[in-house]
Amino acid sequence: MVSDSTSPPIEPAAAPAVAIRELTRKFGDFTAVDRATADIPVGEVLGVIGPNGAGKSTLIKMLTTLLPPTSGSALVAGHDIVRAPAEVRRHIGYVPQLLSADGSLTGYENMLLSARLYGIPRAEQDTRITGALARMGLTASADHLVGRYSGGMIRRLEIAQSLMHRPAVLFLDEPTVGLDPAAREAVWEHVLDLRDAFKTTMVVTSHMMEEIDQFCDRIALIDRGRIAVIDTPAGLKARVGPNATLDDVFIELVGATTETEAERAYGEIRRTRRAAREHG
Amino acid sequence: MAESLFDGALDYAMQTYGVAAAEVQKLRHDPLELATRAVQPVLWLMLFGEVMAQVRGISQGNLRYLDFLSAGILAQSVLFVAIFYGISAIWERDLGILQRYLVSPAPRSAIVIGKALSASVRALSQALIVYLLALLIGVGIDLHPLAIVGVVLVIALGSALFSTFSLIIACIVKTRERFMGIGQVLTMPIFFASNAIYPLALMPGWLRVVSHLNPLTYEVDALRALMLTGGASDYGLGLDFGVLAGTAAVLIGVAARMYARMGY
Numbered sequence: 001m002v003s004d005s006t007s008p009p010i011e012p013a014a015a016p017a018v019a020i021r022e023l024t025r026k027f028g029d030f031t032a033v034d035r036a037t038a039d040i041p042v043g044e045v046l047g048v049i050g051p052n053g054a055g056k057s058t059l060i061k062m063l064t065t066l067l068p069p070t071s072g073s074a075l076v077a078g079h080d081i082v083r084a085p086a087e088v089r090r091h092i093g094y095v096p097q098l099l100s101a102d103g104s105l106t107g108y109e110n111m112l113l114s115a116r117l118y119g120i121p122r123a124e125q126d127t128r129i130t131g132a133l134a135r136m137g138l139t140a141s142a143d144h145l146v147g148r149y150s151g152g153m154i155r156r157l158e159i160a161q162s163l164m165h166r167p168a169v170l171f172l173d174e175p176t177v178g179l180d181p182a183a184r185e186a187v188w189e190h191v192l193d194l195r196d197a198f199k200t201t202m203v204v205t206s207h208m209m210e211e212i213d214q215f216c217d218r219i220a221l222i223d224r225g226r227i228a229v230i231d232t233p234a235g236l237k238a239r240v241g242p243n244a245t246l247d248d249v250f251i252e253l254v255g256a257t258t259e260t261e262a263e264r265a266y267g268e269i270r271r272t273r274r275a276a277r278e279h280g
Numbered sequence: 281m282a283e284s285l286f287d288g289a290l291d292y293a294m295q296t297y298g299v300a301a302a303e304v305q306k307l308r309h310d311p312l313e314l315a316t317r318a319v320q321p322v323l324w325l326m327l328f329g330e331v332m333a334q335v336r337g338i339s340q341g342n343l344r345y346l347d348f349l350s351a352g353i354l355a356q357s358v359l360f361v362a363i364f365y366g367i368s369a370i371w372e373r374d375l376g377i378l379q380r381y382l383v384s385p386a387p388r389s390a391i392v393i394g395k396a397l398s399a400s401v402r403a404l405s406q407a408l409i410v411y412l413l414a415l416l417i418g419v420g421i422d423l424h425p426l427a428i429v430g431v432v433l434v435i436a437l438g439s440a441l442f443s444t445f446s447l448i449i450a451c452i453v454k455t456r457e458r459f460m461g462i463g464q465v466l467t468m469p470i471f472f473a474s475n476a477i478y479p480l481a482l483m484p485g486w487l488r489v490v491s492h493l494n495p496l497t498y499e500v501d502a503l504r505a506l507m508l509t510g511g512a513s514d515y516g517l518g519l520d521f522g523v524l525a526g527t528a529a530v531l532i533g534v535a536a537r538m539y540a541r542m543g544y
Contacts, residue, residue, distance in 0.1 A: 064383050066543040086385055094383040098376025104306045116298025117384035119291040145309065161380070 015078060017042045017169050017201035018063065022072035025058050032058040034225035035072065042168075043199040045192070046230075047206060047216030049246075051254055055225040056205045057097065060173050063203070064094045077168040090118075093162030097173040097205075101157050103147035107138055110146060111161055118165040132160040136190055152183025159190060169201045170194070176208060184208070188215050209246040219246075223254045295386035299394025304401055314402070318409045321357045325350060325413055332477075342510060350414040350421075351503040351511070352476030355496060357410060358403040358435055362442035363467050365399045366450030367459050373542050374456075382543040389536035392444065396532065399443030400436040407435050420509040430506040430517075434524070438499040441528040442470075444535050451538035475514075476500050498523040 018040040025033045033055040040046050048056050061067040063076055065085035074081045077091035101110050111129040120128055133139050136156040146154060155175055162170060172191070176184040188211060194200050206212050212219055213233045220230045229236065237244045240252045307314065325346070333345040372378040381391050414421055449466070453459050471477075473487060474496040480488050491497050502520035505513035513520060 061543075066379060066382055086387075089383055090385040092383065094379070096376045096379045098374075098379065100376040100380040102302070102306075102377055104309060105302060106305075106309075109302065109305050113298050113302045114380075114384070116294050116301075117381065117386045119294060119385065122294075 014042055016040055016075075017044070017077060018203070019075040020063070020072075021074060023059070023062060023069050023074050024071045025055075025062055025067065026070045031225050033062065033069075036222075036225075036227050038220060038227055038230055040169075040201055040203065042201055043195060044217045045195055045202040045204065045215060047204050047212035047219045048222060049206065049209070049212055049219060049250065050222030050228075054222045054254075056222050057173060058225075059222065060094075060171050060203065060205065064092060064171050065089055090165070091168045093159075093165070093167035093170040095155070095158045095162055095170070095172045095175055097177070099154055099158070101146045101149075101154050101161065104145065106143050106145055107133065107149070107157050108142045110157060111142075111164065114161040115164055120165060128164050132164050133157075135163075135193075136160040137186075150183070152179050152186060155179065155183070155187050156190060159187070159194075163194060163198075163200070166198060167200065169203065172202065172204045174205050174207065176206060176211060184211060191215070209250060213246045221250070221253055228253055292387065292390050295384075295390040296394040296397065299381075299386075299391055300397035300401065303395075303398030307402065307405070314405050314409075317357070317361060317406060320360065321353050321406070321410050322413060324353045324356065325410075325417060328477075329353070329417075343504075343508065344420075346417060347419050347508050347511075348479075348504070349477060350410065350419045351507050352474075352500050354407060354410045354414075354435070354507070355438065355474075355500045355503055356471055356476050357406045358439050358499075359442055359470060359496060360467060361402055361406055362399050362439045363446050363470070364463050365395075365443035366446035366448075367456055367463070369395070369447055369450045369539075369542065370454065370456050370459060373454075379543055382540060387536075388539050389532060392447065392532055392535045392539055393440075395447060396440035396444050396528070397436075400439040403435050403439035404432060407431070422507060422509045422511070427506050431503060434499060434502045434506065434520070437521070437524040437528055438495070441495055441499075441524060441531060444528065444531040447535045448531065448538060451535070451542055454542070470494060470496055474500060495523055495527045 016039040018038075020036050020038045020040075023033060023036040024031065036055075036059060048059070050056050058067065062069050063074055063081060065081050065088050069082065076088045079087040079091065081088050101107075102113070105113070108129060111133065112125065115125045115129060130139070130142075133142050136159060138153065138156055138160060141149065141153060146157065149157065159170075159172075159175070170191075175191070176187055179187065191202060191204070192215060195202055204212075204216065216233065218230055218232050219236055221228045221236070229239075231239070233246065236249045237246065240249050244252075329346050329349045332349070335345075369378065372381075382388075411421065446463070449462055450459060453462060473490045474494050475491065476496065480491050480497070483491060498515065498520040501513050501515050502517055502524070504511045505517060505520075
């Protein structure tokens with residue numbers, strides 16, 4: 001392609017916070033993530049939605065270096081997840097789907113463990129810990145055992161733990177699952193507050209369409225391991241029709257295809273079985 | 281360059297220490313766990329030991345049988361705590377705590393060494409109980425400070441070795457149910473195919489060969505030499521420490537490679 005004066009610069013001034021290229025992960029014959037490609041600009045809150053088993057968690061696990069990809073790659077905060085996983089880990093925060101705070105330690109002790117794991121200098125540890133706890137509204141319960149925290153408090157503690165080293169990208173895997181509406185709201189407020197204060201890029205998976213619609217700049221819809229579409233909430237809804245909700249988008253783009261896919265897969269299985277029988 | 285190497289070493293030490301310190305904090309919150317672990321050595325020394333001391337056939341050099349046994353029981357109680365240590369790694373994996381370790385920039389080996397150290401701390405609290413008990417029943421304990429430092433080192437090494445072995449098993453089996461079964465199967469041969477409760481001289485030839493390949497034998501040998509007045513090492517303390525440190529280092533290397541796969 002010949003470039004002319006109106007085409008955008010080849011190297012944008014700001015490199016994306018996350019650049020995913022043909023990222024693929026297979027488990028045996030099953031392709032959990034299939035040639036995913038996307039750019040996430042700095043400071044964006046990207047919601048990741050999709051049916052159960054679509055590959056959301058596998059994608060996040062690869063981007064956070066917990067799981068090596070089968071092929072393809074990604075740059076996270078400018079570092080290659082395959083060639084420099086340790087550098088990637090230095091620049092990201094991760095709040096897993098499971099509750100990762102240790103219930104048999106106090107809030108402060110959990111924070112101290114994180115501070116040490118992230119190599120935060122001793123002289124700064126206390127200031128950063130108390131600062132992060134205050135930001136998440138946990139100062140009063142810092143010395144209580146986390147086993148006695150509510151679900152919402154644990155989530156806020158985990159976010160506090162993963163932001164102490166000031167990550168460029170924060171991955172949150174279903175951060176509001178199991179929380180009541182008030183606690184969900186509080187988690188989102190804190191997440192958006194972080195983005196505004198530090199320009200932290202956020203990648204958030206969720207099954208709650210309303211919150212994704214309300215709080216995310218863009219939404220990536222994952223279906224059968226592929227990024228089916230990335231767009232703004234308004235853009236996505238406009239694709240389906242006037243007055244469409246995100247639920248409608250989900251069903252329109254995923255629901256229908258899932259069914260035909262299931263049928264196709266069933267036919268395929270029958271064919272393979274028949275072939276196996278014939279070949280003895 | 282040298283400065284960044286130094287910084288790296290400082291980070292490594294802090295990461296390792298952080299993992300171990302968290303474990304000590306947990307013990308402080310729940311000290312009852314340690315008390316419940318005291319039951320087993322009490323039973324071995326007070327019941328098994330007192331009865332077996334009547335059997336004249338067990339020749340053990342110039343040591344009384346109870347003295348001979350106390351070092352073995354110390355090693356055994358450390359072994360039993362360490363060998364089930366992997367189950368906490370599986371527990372942490374199921375909870376999501378492991379994932380937090382793995383997404384941090386801490387090198388895997390720093391995490392594994394930190395875990396091994398925290399197992400050593402637990403083992404040392406166990407040793408304190410055995411020491412008190414042994415003194416109570418009149419075992420000739422050597423209370424020279426150097427002897428005690430030696431015992432602490434042997435226990436720390438032995439515990440790090442077997443807890444890391446346990447971590448490797450955990451990385452392989454990945455579920456608590458399977459681990460419990462395998463843990464039971466492993467503990468008995470490690471314990472009985474060693475010099476913990478009887479001298480190797482009483483064993484048939486093949487078992488003696490197996491026992492010579494068992495790190496626990498060297499741990500017990502070093503403990504007998506250091507812990508008891510009039511105790512002596514059969515193999516030499518140099519060999520004992522060499523075997524323990526060498527095996528621990530190899531196991532830590534293997535565990536560091538396998539630990540990352542726990543996050544899949």
